[in-house]
Amino acid sequence: MTIAEPPRAGCTATTAVADAKAAAPLPTGLPKVAEGAVKHKVVFVLGGPGSGKGTQSARLVQEFGVVHLSAGDLLREHMKSGSPEGQMVADMIKNGQIVPSHVTISLLQKAMDDSGKHKFLIDGFPRNEENRASFESQTGIMPDLVLFFDCPEEVMERRLLGRNEGRTDDNIETIRKRFKVFIDSSLPVIQHYEALGKVARINADRDTEEIYKEVRRLFMEL
Numbered sequence: 524m525t526i527a528e529p530p531r532a533g534c535t536a537t538t539a540v541a542d543a544k545a546a547a548p549l550p551t552g553l554p555k556v557a558e559g560a561v562k563h564k565v566v567f568v569l570g571g572p573g574s575g576k577g578t579q580s581a582r583l584v585q586e587f588g589v590v591h592l593s594a595g596d597l598l599r600e601h602m603k604s605g606s607p608e609g610q611m612v613a614d615m616i617k618n619g620q621i622v623p624s625h626v627t628i629s630l631l632q633k634a635m636d637d638s639g640k641h642k643f644l645i646d647g648f649p650r651n652e653e654n655r656a657s658f659e660s661q662t663g664i665m666p667d668l669v670l671f672f673d674c675p676e677e678v679m680e681r682r683l684l685g686r687n688e689g690r691t692d693d694n695i696e697t698i699r700k701r702f703k704v705f706i707d708s709s710l711p712v713i714q715h716y717e718a719l720g721k722v723a724r725i726n727a728d729r730d731t732e733e734i735y736k737e738v739r740r741l742f743m744e745l
């Protein structure tokens with residue numbers, strides 16, 4: 524089966540039925556995916572800061588038109604809201620900390636709902652056990668595949684310092700904090716999915732094109 528689907532403007536009868544079912548109130552404590560709803564197909568894109576998650580995801584979007592949701596991008600957009608929660612997100616990102624799951628999951632859930640699609644590349648999420656467990660229990664979604672971009676810290680550090688996109692966390696002090704958070708909190712999530720046989724480890728210390736050849740093959744095999 525392939526996750527690839529062309530970009531789509533409107534809504535089909537199938538997704539309309541799913542939307543109607545999703546809109547009906549569900550008993551508290553049950554995942555949002557109701558019986559009979561279209562099953563979501565999800566690839567988590569994980570790896571350290573600067574490992575190339577966004578770069579490789581963009582290539583998959585370009586070739587397959589899959590919906591790419593970057594948790595970091597959604598949080599950075601949320602920062603602009605000017606709300607107290609947006610300010611909290613801004614402070615946490617600048618500090619290299621992981622934002623509470625309820626904030627990130629509601630942004631992801633809204634983006635998935637708004638897309639009208641059911642196949643997603645979710646980049647930079649889940650970042651810790653709280654992200655993982657809350658997402659699975661609240662949405663009922665398990666990833667079909669976890670792409671893990673494995674890259675040495677010195678390579679990631681060089682890439683981040685050269686990224687030049689004006690991000691408040693691309694400075695050496697925050698980068699070092701993000702590396703520690705990745706090792707302490709994010710690697711255990713990858714190990715969890717590895718034990719379930721869902722992880723494809725990719726050597727990310729290579730040329731972008733060489734990495735993409737492997738990524739697209741894994742994606743098409745899904």
Ligand SMILES: Nc1ncnc2c1ncn2[C@@H]1O[C@H](COP(=O)(O)OP(=O)(O)OP(=O)(O)O)[C@@H](O)[C@H]1O
Nearest residue numbers: 571572573574575576577578682683686729730731
């Ligand atoms: N294979 C590669 N070789 C060299 N540079 C790369 C490679 N992949 C990505 N880059 C560059 O490294 C920087 C970080 O890449 P990217 O933004 O894709 O990483 P990321 O994993 O999404 O990072 P973050 O977690 O901080 O969002 C970018 O400037 C990108 O152009």
Ligand SMILES: Nc1ccn([C@H]2C[C@H](O)[C@@H](COP(=O)(O)O)O2)c(=O)n1
Nearest residue numbers: 594595596619620621622647648650
């Ligand atoms: N699940 C997530 C994803 C991201 N964040 C915050 C903390 C990260 O350092 C920052 C940038 O994310 P990136 O663009 O590097 O993927 O966003 C989070 O709290 N929770």
Ligand SMILES: [Mg+2]
Nearest residue numbers: 576577593595
């Ligand atoms: Mg990124």
